[in-house]
Amino acid sequence: MKFWTLLRANLGRHRRRTFLTIASVALALFLFASLRTVVTTLGAASRFGSARRLVATNATGIVFPLPIAYANRLAAIPGVERVSWANWFGGQYGDGKRFFANFAVDARSYLDIYPEMQVPADQKAAFLADRSGALIGNRLLDVFGWRVGQNVTLRGTIFPGDWTFTIRGVYTPADKAINDDAMMFHFAYLDEKTGRQGLAGWYIMEIDSAEHAPAIAKTVDDMFRNSTAPTKTGTEQAFNASFATMWGNVSLLMNTIGMAVVFAILLVTANAMMMSARERTRELAVLKTIGFTDRRLFGLVMAEAGIITVTGAVLGLGAAKLLYRATNFNAGGFLPGFDVTPATFLLGGAVALALMLASGIVPAARAARLPVVAALRNVE
């Protein structure tokens, strides 16, 4: 602490430069934490899912439907305890700029299978009783200013026309990985308005034991192998992961951009530190004359780099944590549970440490090795 006055004075020598360097580090760490959180959120989404839930989709692709008639046959398979189904709706609200997931579900069975979606009992009952009712994620209350009991009209994109629903309930996810800005309505309503085509987008099955998942999935796929709509069945986790793996290259890109940003800032910080030390050649020589050892000067210059990078890291990582939490950011529903994790904090801290070492070590070593007589002679 004795040397704090000296450190503070040196950092305050070019206040604007010090401020900009700290701001650069803060921005780099903010971006690093943000991009890293995209990756961790995608990873969490890919890991979400009960091992006791299977998802069956059309083997040709998820955009191809499956007959609703499969439901009874699936329910009859030994080990299958519940069956539900859903269909992507893809409706837009207002000007359509704010995306949110909306799909038709077999309401009663869907809510039974997903206890993670917590709905007050009265609202659940109201939703189940109203054929044109809708259940919305709690975030949509804030996004659109909706309230329970309100009629909302969506413009259909896959199913053309205006579709009006009455909001009957609001769900709150018990798991952060569940999207909290989705909207669900009754499959029967969709089926009725589209001429009772009897087609579902995907099936969800709750099974008796996770150990039976491979066998039951095989039974399902074998059952429909020679039909016009063969199935592809896997665990819910694998189903979610298949979406996340579509982002696989995005994750790589995010990591690459994150490291590139950090490297660019490293050059800025290192340059600022070297300029700062070079400008003080005479002063460093004077300190050596006074009796400051090489090691102490090395430590002082490294401490300056440390103060800059630690301050920047605290500001950058702290801003990322507070900002995303305060704004409840989820990238329009694409990244539910978006939050800077403790692991990202630790990694950010390690990046800041590496930044400190990489930016400070050259000027610090130069200060330590400075030949006093030559330095004084050159500047006098």
Next chain:
Amino acid sequence: MPLVEIRDVTKTFSRDAERIDVFNGLSMEIEQGSFTALMGPSGSGKSTLLNLIAGLDRPTSGTVTVGGAVVSGMSPAELATWRARNVGFVFQQFNLLPVLTAYQNVELPLLLTRLSKKERDERIRIALGVVGLDDRLRHYPRQLSGGQEQRVAIARAIVADPTLVLLDEPTGQLDAKSSQEVLSLLSRLNAEFGKTIIIVTHDPHAAARARRQLHLEKGTFVEQAMAAGAPA
């Protein structure tokens, strides 16, 4: 008893392919409590000799001993620690740190000691009082005159109570009045506080304050003058 002993010192600089012999077997002694002026033309080796005594530079051969410590044989870390305790150095260009106040500049050598903050404060106030600047504690170098800056530099040199104070052209940047103030201060430090002072100067008035004058030419002492009653 000699405080500084220089024995058979040679010092050679290499510049490109050229060898420059500054000293070739130089020997001398400086007594404790003396006030010595080193004079001579540019390039005669005055500043180099001062640097050798301060341990800022090493002789090519020979030994430099100060207060019984063989300075020429110390490691860089040992030299730094030794300098912090035993040597005060004053430069021609003052070399105060512009971002620190007079008080903070004077405090620098004390940061290397185990003194408490209170003890440091007492020492700083005494040192600045000795140089007559106890009313300029919070002033930055840019707010001081050249003479005042040099007095702060002297306070910094004496605050850790070193045995030896070395000054390289301390009046070279000062006007006549400020020079006289600084020289009077040095005489006082020598006479009242018993500091051993070695001053490198071109200025005959400055040299006249010393009790012993040594003239260097091409790395050799060519003349020695003593004030009446001065120790050798």
